[in-house]
Amino acid sequence: MNTNTPSKLEKILAAGHLAVTSECGPPRGSDGEFVTKKAKMIKDHVDAINVTDNQTSVTRLCSLAACIHLKLMGVEPVLQMVTRDRNRIALQSDILGAASFDIYNILCLSGDHQIFGDNPHGQNVFDLDSINLVQTVRFMRDEAKFLGGEDIQRPPKMFVGAAANPFADPFEIRVRRLAKKIAAGAEFIQTQCVYNVEKFESWMKMARDRGLHEKTYILAGVTPLKSAGMARYMKNRVPGMDVPDGIVKRMSGVPKEKQPEEGIKICVETIQRLREVEGVRGFHIMAIEWEEKVPEIVERSGLYPRPEVV
Amino acid sequence: MRIQYPENIKIIGVPCTGKVDVLHLLRAFEKGADGVYVVGCLEGDCRFNSGNLRARKRVEQAQHILESIGVGGERVQMYNLSSGEGPRFAEIAVEMTEKIRKMGPNPIKISKEKNGCMI
Amino acid sequence: MIVAKQKPIEEIIEGVRDYEKILIAGCNECVTVCEAGGKKEVGILASALRMYFMNQGKNMKIDEVTLERQCDHEYLEELRKIIDRYDVVISLACGAGVQFMAEKYFRTRVLPGVDTCFMGVTEERGVWSERCQGCGKCILGETAGICPISRCAKRILNGPCGGSTKGKCEIDKELDCAWQLIIDRLNELGRLDDYEKIIPIKDWSTERAGGPRRVVREDLRL
Numbered sequence: 001m002n003t004n005t006p007s008k009l010e011k012i013l014a015a016g017h018l019a020v021t022s023e024c025g026p027p028r029g030s031d032g033e034f035v036t037k038k039a040k041m042i043k044d045h046v047d048a049i050n051v052t053d054n055q056t057s058v059t060r061l062c063s064l065a066a067c068i069h070l071k072l073m074g075v076e077p078v079l080q081m082v083t084r085d086r087n088r089i090a091l092q093s094d095i096l097g098a099a100s101f102d103i104y105n106i107l108c109l110s111g112d113h114q115i116f117g118d119n120p121h122g123q124n125v126f127d128l129d130s131i132n133l134v135q136t137v138r139f140m141r142d143e144a145k146f147l148g149g150e151d152i153q154r155p156p157k158m159f160v161g162a163a164a165n166p167f168a169d170p171f172e173i174r175v176r177r178l179a180k181k182i183a184a185g186a187e188f189i190q191t192q193c194v195y196n197v198e199k200f201e202s203w204m205k206m207a208r209d210r211g212l213h214e215k216t217y218i219l220a221g222v223t224p225l226k227s228a229g230m231a232r233y234m235k236n237r238v239p240g241m242d243v244p245d246g247i248v249k250r251m252s253g254v255p256k257e258k259q260p261e262e263g264i265k266i267c268v269e270t271i272q273r274l275r276e277v278e279g280v281r282g283f284h285i286m287a288i289e290w291e292e293k294v295p296e297i298v299e300r301s302g303l304y305p306r307p308e309v310v
Numbered sequence: 311m312r313i314q315y316p317e318n319i320k321i322i323g324v325p326c327t328g329k330v331d332v333l334h335l336l337r338a339f340e341k342g343a344d345g346v347y348v349v350g351c352l353e354g355d356c357r358f359n360s361g362n363l364r365a366r367k368r369v370e371q372a373q374h375i376l377e378s379i380g381v382g383g384e385r386v387q388m389y390n391l392s393s394g395e396g397p398r399f400a401e402i403a404v405e406m407t408e409k410i411r412k413m414g415p416n417p418i419k420i421s422k423e424k425n426g427c428m429i
Numbered sequence: 430m431i432v433a434k435q436k437p438i439e440e441i442i443e444g445v446r447d448y449e450k451i452l453i454a455g456c457n458e459c460v461t462v463c464e465a466g467g468k469k470e471v472g473i474l475a476s477a478l479r480m481y482f483m484n485q486g487k488n489m490k491i492d493e494v495t496l497e498r499q500c501d502h503e504y505l506e507e508l509r510k511i512i513d514r515y516d517v518v519i520s521l522a523c524g525a526g527v528q529f530m531a532e533k534y535f536r537t538r539v540l541p542g543v544d545t546c547f548m549g550v551t552e553e554r555g556v557w558s559e560r561c562q563g564c565g566k567c568i569l570g571e572t573a574g575i576c577p578i579s580r581c582a583k584r585i586l587n588g589p590c591g592g593s594t595k596g597k598c599e600i601d602k603e604l605d606c607a608w609q610l611i612i613d614r615l616n617e618l619g620r621l622d623d624y625e626k627i628i629p630i631k632d633w634s635t636e637r638a639g640g641p642r643r644v645v646r647e648d649l650r651l
C-alpha cells in the first residue's frame with residue numbers, strides 16, 4: 001500500500017513492519033507534564049501514542065492539547081476523538097486545530113455514554129457517529145472540503161483510524177461492521193484488548209475471507225493485567241470485554257505479589273501468538289496507569305528496536 | 311354463622327375487590343373515615359384472576375398519597391382471606407380498630423370541625 | 430401516544446399553596462391512556478389536594494374538569510366561561526396541552542400537573558416505552574422498522590457501539606440494544622446485507638436542532 005499522509009505510523013505500516021502504538025490518558029487537571037512524563041517513559045519503544053478523549057466520560061485535559069504536548073516533544077500522537085461531546089462544527093474545527101500542529105493520526109470513536117462519567121446529568125451530542133466521523137475526516141482530507149461544501153485552505157493530512165471490537169455482541173455482524181468502517185474510509189483499526197485469542201483468530205479469519213486485512217491495517221489491542229482482581233473486573237464489569245475463565249484462573253493461581261509478572265507474561269505470549277496471525281499488522285498496547293511496563297513488554301515480545309522511517 | 315366484630319366498622323360490599331379504586335379509598339377519608347381496609351380473597355383465588363392483586367396495588371397507591379398529604383398511609387390496609395375464615399374476619403376487624411385507635415382520629419375530620427369547613 | 434407521568438403531589442402542593450380557587454383540568458387523549466392525566470387522575474388529585482388543605486385548615490375551592498383534548502382550540506374554548514372563577518389551573522395534559530391552555534387564557538396562571546416524557550407505546554399495562562423523537566425525516570425504512578434515534582442511548586445511526594452486551598445496551602442491562610434489535614430483524618427479513626449500507630450523516634435541521642417546527646398544509650387551510 002502507498003502512503004496518503006506524512007504519518008509515521010502509516011509509513012511504518014506501509015513498509016511492512018509490525019507497528020506498535022500505546023496510549024496515554026490525560027490528567028484530571030492542567031499539568032501538561034503529566035502527559036510528557038508518561039510519553040518519555042515509552043517514546044523509544046512505540047511508533048505513536050494515542051491520547052484518549054475524556055475516556056469513560058470522565059472530564060480530563062483535552063485530547064488535542066495533550067497531543068500538542070506530545071508533538072512538541074517530537075513524539076507522534078494519535079488524536080482520539082469521540083462524537084459524544086462535539087457537534088460537526090466543533091469536530092471539524094478541532095480536526096483543523098490538530099492539523100495546524102501537524103498531528104497526522106486520528107482515531108474516530110463514538111465514546112462511552114456520559115452516564116459512566118463524572119457528569120451523568122449532562123447532554124450528549126452524537127451529531128455524527130464514529131463511522132460518520134471517519135467519513136468526515138476522509139472527506140476533509142481527500143476532497144479538501146468542509147462538510148458544508150466549502151474549500152479548506154491547507155486541508156488536514158490525517159491517517160484515519162477506527163476501533164473494532166471483535167468480541168462485542170452481536171457476533172454475526174462483527175466482521176460486517178469492520179467492513180462498514182473500512183468502506184467509510186478507516187485506514188487502520190485498533191481493536192479492543194484481546195484476551196480470548198481463539199475468538200480473535202476466528203474473527204481475523206472471517207476478515208481475511210473477505211479480504212478486509214488487505215484494505216486496512218489491523219492493530220491488535222492488548223492490556224497487561226495487573227492482578228486477578230483486575231482480570232475479574234474486566235471480565236464482569238467492562239461492557240464488550242471478553243476475558244476467558246482460563247486467564248482469570250491463571251492470574252489467581254499465582255500469589256498476589258507475582259500476579260503483575262504473570263499479567264505481563266500473558267500479554268507477551270498474546271503478542272507472540274498474534275504476530276503470527278495473517279492480517280495482524282501491529283499492536284496497540286494499552287497499559288492502563290502502568291505505562292512504565294510498556295518498554296519491557298515491547299522488548300520481551302521481540303518488537304524492539306523500533307524501525308526508522310523517513 | 312354470625313360473626314361479632316366492632317360496631318364502629320361500616321361494611322361496603324363489592325362484587326370483587328378489583329372494583330375498588332384509589333378514588334373510593336380517598337373519598338372515604340375525605341368524608342371523615344378514620345381508617346379503611348379492603349378485604350379480598352386469598353391471592354391466587356380471585357375469580358377474575360387478578361382483582362385482589364390490583365386492589366393491593368391501589369391500596370398501596372392510596373397509602374402513598376395519604377402519607378404525602380399528612381393523613382397517614384397506615385390508615386388504609388389490605389387483607390386477604392378465604393370465605394371460610396369467619397373468625398379471622400373478626401380478628402382483622404379488631405386488629406384494624408386497634409391500629410386506628412392508636413393513630414387517633416382522621417386529622418381532616420378534626421381540622422374540619424375546628425375550622426367549620428364544609429365537606 | 431405522548432407518555433407522561435404524574436408529578437409528585439408535594440411538588441403540586443408547593444405550586445398552588447398560595448391560591449384559593451383551583452381548577453384541575455384533565456385531558457381525554459394520551460394522558461388518559463397512560464393513566465397520568467385523565468378523568469380518574471383528576472379526581473384523585475382533587476381529593477388529595479382537598480384533604481391536604483383541609484388538614485392545613487385552609488378552605489380551598491378545588492374543581493375538576495376533563496376536556497376531550499387540550500391541544501385543540503375547539504375543546505379548550507369550553508373553559509372560556511368558567512376560567513375567570515379560578516386563580517390557577519393545574520393542567521394534567523402533556524406539555525403541549527398545558528401551553529395551549531396558557532396561550533389561550535393569557536391572564537390565568539397554568540401549572541403542569543404531569544411530567545411529559547416521550548412519544549411511545551404501551552408495552553404492557555403499566556409499562557410504557559419510547560419509540561420516536563420526531564426527527565422530522567423518518568429513517569425506519571432503512572433500519573428494519575426500529576428507530577435508532579429514539580432507542581439507541583447514543584442515537585448511533587451506524588451501530589452498534591462496542592458496548593452492546595448480550596443484546597442489552599451498555600447503559601442499562603434491562604434495556605434492549607436498539608442495534609441488536611435492528612440486526613435481529615434484518616436477519617429475520619433476510620436482509621442482513623442491508624446492514625452494510627452506511628447511513629449517511631444525518632440532516633438534523635428537521636429535528637429539534639433546527640428550531641421550533643411547524644407543519645403547514647395549504648390544502649387544508651381555509
Ligand code: SF4
Pocket residue numbers: 560561562563564565566567568569576577578579
Ligand atoms: S427516525 Fe425519526 S421520525 Fe422515524 S421513528 Fe425515529 S425519531 Fe421518529
Ligand code: SF4
Pocket residue numbers: 580581582583584585588589590591592593594597598599600605606607608609
Ligand atoms: S449498546 Fe446499543 S443501544 Fe446502547 S448505545 Fe450502544 S448501540 Fe446504542
